[in-house]
Amino acid sequence: MDVAAHLAARAAEVEAALDRLLPPGETSPPQLHQAMRYSLEAGGKRLRPALVLDACACAGGDPDTALPTACALECIHTYSLIHDDLPCMDDDDLRRGRPSCHKQFDEATALLAGDALLTLAFGLVAGNLGEDGVTAGQVVRVTAEVAEAAGTPGMVGGQMLDLLGEGQPPTAELVEAIHLRKTTALLRAAVRCGAILGGAGDAEFEALSAYGRNLGLAFQIVDDILDIVGDEAALGKPVGSDVGLAKATWPAVHGLDESRRYAHALIAEAQRSLDGFGAEAEPLRALAAFVEERQS
Ligand code: GRG
Numbered sequence: 001m002d003v004a005a006h007l008a009a010r011a012a013e014v015e016a017a018l019d020r021l022l023p024p025g026e027t028s029p030p031q032l033h034q035a036m037r038y039s040l041e042a043g044g045k046r047l048r049p050a051l052v053l054d055a056c057a058c059a060g061g062d063p064d065t066a067l068p069t070a071c072a073l074e075c076i077h078t079y080s081l082i083h084d085d086l087p088c089m090d091d092d093d094l095r096r097g098r099p100s101c102h103k104q105f106d107e108a109t110a111l112l113a114g115d116a117l118l119t120l121a122f123g124l125v126a127g128n129l130g131e132d133g134v135t136a137g138q139v140v141r142v143t144a145e146v147a148e149a150a151g152t153p154g155m156v157g158g159q160m161l162d163l164l165g166e167g168q169p170p171t172a173e174l175v176e177a178i179h180l181r182k183t184t185a186l187l188r189a190a191v192r193c194g195a196i197l198g199g200a201g202d203a204e205f206e207a208l209s210a211y212g213r214n215l216g217l218a219f220q221i222v223d224d225i226l227d228i229v230g231d232e233a234a235l236g237k238p239v240g241s242d243v244g245l246a247k248a249t250w251p252a253v254h255g256l257d258e259s260r261r262y263a264h265a266l267i268a269e270a271q272r273s274l275d276g277f278g279a280e281a282e283p284l285r286a287l288a289a290f291v292e293e294r295q296s
Pocket of ligand 1: 084096220
């Protein structure tokens with residue numbers, strides 16, 4: 001399967017849906033809505049929404065019915081990038097190849113655009129009830145998944161650990177805890193939400209969940225590796241920022257070679273979780289391979 005073409009097709013679906021679901025840029029106050037759209041429309045791989053849609057299809061559902069939730073995951077991811085770039089966090093001027101939100105607008109607008117995207121995301125998840133065949137029970141389960149992954153047990157808690165760990169000698173336990181919460185939680189939730197909306201049975205749900213966990217952890221380890229050996233133009237953001245901030249990263253604890261080996265082992269494990277599925281899991285298999293090989 002041509003994974004680049006597949007991701008591009010998923011991105012086009014998601015971007016069209018986001019354009020429909022977001023308030024128009026001229027809605028009062030325009031600066032806020034333009035900042036939300038500026039960061040969302042800056043591109044990105046759209047990996048989280050693709051995982052929602054592909055996990056839904058893998059579980060036997062119609063991916064179109066999961067589009068609002070797919071958009072919600074992208075809104076949460078984009079909010080985390082906007083806030084992460086603020087001077088009080090990682091202080092990055094460049095994101096997705098463009099000035100970061102607070103550079104293009106200002107800090108207060110960036111803070112509020114992030115808040116608004118997070119809040120909108122839960123509205124989109126609730127709005128998923130309007131889609132063909134989606135039940136209130138599924139929407140409640142998806143809401144709980146998203147809240148846990150984005151909140152203190154997941155991304156926000158992981159970000160706090162990450163900030164507290166800056167400048168400290170990193171340990172294997174700390175770096176794993178940060179990665180599982182800061183990045184893995186949302187990627188795993190994307191897969192689990194798609195599985196729920198696709199009507200996965202218990203065994204399918206567990207298999208997809210394991211896939212999401214291993215893919216998510218590998219994703220962050222590869223991100224750490226790219227921060228050392230990646231190409232700034234391809235990444236659309238500066239490299240070397242983790243080292244500059246003395247961050248707890250996988251290579252800082254385990255070295256580059258071991259990090260590459262472990263990312264490969266995690267992807268192999270993620271692929272094994274899909275063994276019980278047939279052709280319907282092809283996009284997820286291709287996405288797992290992509291996560292290991294990506295250069296951006
Ligand atoms: C501020 C609440 C809060 C959380 C921040 C996820 C996160 C926590 C910060 C993002 C910064 C960062 C570099 C995280 C590491 C991995 C990661 C999520 C990279 C960006 O994701 P991609 O590569 O980005 O999927 P695109 O632009 O392709 O969507």
